[in-house]
Amino acid sequence: MQRIVACVPNFSEGRRVEVIEALAGEVRRTQGVFLLDVSWDPSHHRCVLTFVGEPEAVKQAAFASAARAVELINMEEHRGVHPRIGAVDVIPFVPLANVTMAECVALAKDLGREIWEKLGVPVYLYAEAAQRPERRRLPEIRRGEYEGLKETISLPERHPDIGEPRLHPTAGATVVGARRPLIAFNVYLSTGDVVVAKNIARAVRESSGGLVNVQARGVRIEHRGIAQVTMNLLDPVRTPLPRVFELVLAEAARYGVEVVESEIVGLVPLDALVEIARHYLRIHRFSREKVLDARLLELLGVQLVRWE
């Protein structure tokens, strides 16, 4: 495995274990692809698969799992706290080793065409694959969500990038793209009050005056009875985890609220852990070159893409 791409599709299913298992099964049975993680949450009603392999094989696995999701998930019956527009909500490709971002953009476009042609699901292209500047980030594409997009998709500015401007009757639409590694990071609060979580999210995220490269929303996790700040760190090199976490702590303290637990959805790059060690242990001169496991990976010939 010389050339490595990661794919991290998000599906609108976080409750029926047998459906999640069917989606994961499609990836497992694709030759040359390795399923690394399956994360799901019943309140978000969403699951995330992480798999890696050579580009073409990864694209095949992505299509196979998408096809299965279109078959098994009915958006007419879907309600969760996470915004979404389709059964296969978003499929990002991430270059990991000996693959360029441009190749991942091409992969995204190929997959998008296949999804439209074979599954009849219209596709939006986002992040590095975006065809319009306002489609680089997901919130804009997801505006109005599945229910709203039924009507608004006919407006020229909401037309899909691939396919006709009408939603699939049960699978909605799909967003496909290529991006850097991001970190999906959720923080659970010592309160059930979603208003506190929403206030913290507003303070932390870029769109309302917080940290750049951070998306955040406040939600209530019904099955645990507590509020959560759910975040994406879009550029964890420039805006690292500790900076975000400390700001959440500080904002929570204004309401007398504590952080009871955090979670990473999917996988995290080693470089993010290096940054956590640098920050909290004050190891100013520290890098992945000082981590044994990273050096072994390098010795085995894996030259990971370095993100500046």
Added chain:
Amino acid sequence: MQRIVACVPNFSEGRRVEVIEALAGEVRRTQGVFLLDVSWDPSHHRCVLTFVGEPEAVKQAAFASAARAVELINMEEHRGVHPRIGAVDVIPFVPLANVTMAECVALAKDLGREIWEKLGVPVYLYAEAAQRPERRRLPEIRRGEYEGLKETISLPERHPDIGEPRLHPTAGATVVGARRPLIAFNVYLSTGDVVVAKNIARAVRESSGGLVNVQARGVRIEHRGIAQVTMNLLDPVRTPLPRVFELVLAEAARYGVEVVESEIVGLVPLDALVEIARHYLRIHRFSREKVLDARLLELLGVQLVRWE
């Protein structure tokens, strides 16, 4: 590279760059061995090499660098803040993948015999290779250091495990052994007062009422004009870095002293970083399975030894 051993020899040279480079050169030119790190400090007057490879090749590199050190380092002229008994002060082997601790013990004994027979340096066996319970840990073997051991080596209880009971005239004695991965961790204080560092070290280390599996000493780092707590975490799985660091912070605060910087000497295992993330970001359910780079290493067939 299927079977992987690490070797982390410590030499009594931290000032003459050309000598450090000569020692590193012996490792670099050994076939099948990969030099991963060279750390040195002029105040400790000590350097540490970290290299990996198949067991036999690693032993060869260890011997080659030891022979060079015996030739280039004169203990009669050596003064540093770190305790030591020889030019090649200590050589530990660490099993990393598909190698047992027993094999590393055998490697240590073989190397010890070679060092005595070819270099005339008497050898003590320590850690898992120890022949007597009181020689499991280094401080007891190093008692009196190079200068004191000249006399005391003739006492039966201080006789070396391999070789005759007399120091090499310029290279002293050497300690060889096999052990788990440890973390060498130094903390720099916002004071030049070595007494504060010594007090913190006493509070933190096992031998005087502190944390188990922690060795610590307070020293003054002359070239920076500040005090340092220099530590070894002998079992970073059971007694992890954040617990030690937080105790250092708390003890330092008693004297109105802050930690200005920390450093890792040599390399750190990824699992230690996972523990830092768990602690500071409160990610209770987190493990190396959630780290992308660790999963890639696993996919490439490297099954690292798991330490419980």
